[in-house]
Amino acid sequence: MATTDGVDLPRRLRVELLGVATLVGVGLAVGTAVVAVEPRRWAVGAAAATVVLFVAVRAGLPRNHSPSGGEIRPTIGSANAVTLLRGGAICAVAGFVLAEPAIAWLPAALYAVAVGLDAVDGAIARRTERTVLGARLDGGVDAYGVAVGGAAAVALGGVPAWYLLAGAAWPIYAGALWIRRRRGRPLYELPPSRLRGPIGAAQMLVIVAALAPGVDGRPVAVAAAIALVPLLVGFGRDWAAAPGRWPVHGPRRE
Numbered sequence: 001m002a003t004t005d006g007v008d009l010p011r012r013l014r015v016e017l018l019g020v021a022t023l024v025g026v027g028l029a030v031g032t033a034v035v036a037v038e039p040r041r042w043a044v045g046a047a048a049a050t051v052v053l054f055v056a057v058r059a060g061l062p063r064n065h066s067p068s069g070g071e072i073r074p075t076i077g078s079a080n081a082v083t084l085l086r087g088g089a090i091c092a093v094a095g096f097v098l099a100e101p102a103i104a105w106l107p108a109a110l111y112a113v114a115v116g117l118d119a120v121d122g123a124i125a126r127r128t129e130r131t132v133l134g135a136r137l138d139g140g141v142d143a144y145g146v147a148v149g150g151a152a153a154v155a156l157g158g159v160p161a162w163y164l165l166a167g168a169a170w171p172i173y174a175g176a177l178w179i180r181r182r183r184g185r186p187l188y189e190l191p192p193s194r195l196r197g198p199i200g201a202a203q204m205l206v207i208v209a210a211l212a213p214g215v216d217g218r219p220v221a222v223a224a225a226i227a228l229v230p231l232l233v234g235f236g237r238d239w240a241a242a243p244g245r246w247p248v249h250g251p252r253r254e
Contacts, residue, residue, distance in 0.1 A: 009061050010074035017061065020081055021054045024088035031092060037102055042095035049094035049148060053087045056140065063132040079125035083137050086117035090145045093211075096152040104213035107156065111149050111211055115204045118142065142200055143170035149207035158210030158217065163224045166203055169235045177242055188244050199234055202227040 028046050036042030064073050064080075076084075089110050096107045118138075125134055147167030153159045181187060206224045209215055240246035 012074045016076040020084045036099040038099040042099035045098040046095035049091040079121045082121040086114045089114040094148045097155045108211035146203045153210035
């Protein structure tokens with residue numbers, strides 16, 4: 001077995017992750033010749049995004065266990081595999097940060113595929129045993145999609161540059177929690193919220209519209225602003241709740 005942070009990882013788990021990464025890589029390699037006006041520039045963006053995605057997933061493999069604890073599960077799981085394929089579609093969109101599409105509707109179509117797969121992996125996860133990795137992977141890919149899709153939409157002129165704040169919010173929040181954890185300070189589970197899902201879905205819809213050709217930029221910019229405000233407010237509340245500053249928070253994390 002290989003280890004990550006001193007944790008033994010089942011060989012099958014590592015092989016399955018490598019298999020999904022290879023599938024995504026082959027798909028991107030095939031697409032290089034047809035998706036962008038400048039294929040090399042597109043490939044650089046897509047490849048960089050893919051490396052970031054799978055390095056982060058590899059680091060999270062020790063969490064491939066039940067929320068109640070227990071041994072690391074030896075397989076990646078169907079839901080996580082679909083989530084990773086969704087991530088692959090997002091990585092393809094990342095290429096359009098550096099290069100214009102050869103077919104105008106392609107960025108929006110690829111992002112719409114990623115949005116559609118979000119529903120698929122969620123349905124599979126509800127029917128199978130959930131893992132800590134699965135929950136974090138699903139949320140992480142959602143956030144990654146907003147960051148990458150928003151950057152591509154800005155680069156292609158679909159939304160103003162200020163919408164990059166939507167993608168920057170989660171990395172800043174996660175980085176702040178990481179620093180707090182490294183310093184040994186307490187962190188608490190976030191309180192439940194019925195708004196997180198709809199707010200995230202609103203960002204995805206805005207990005208699909210911003211990436212679509214022929215859509216008037218003014219109403220998209222208005223929709224982006226309306227969607228961005230509750231997103232930033234929500235992250236502000238979560239940052240207050242995670243260290244225990246907010247009056248309502250969940251139990252302390254181990």
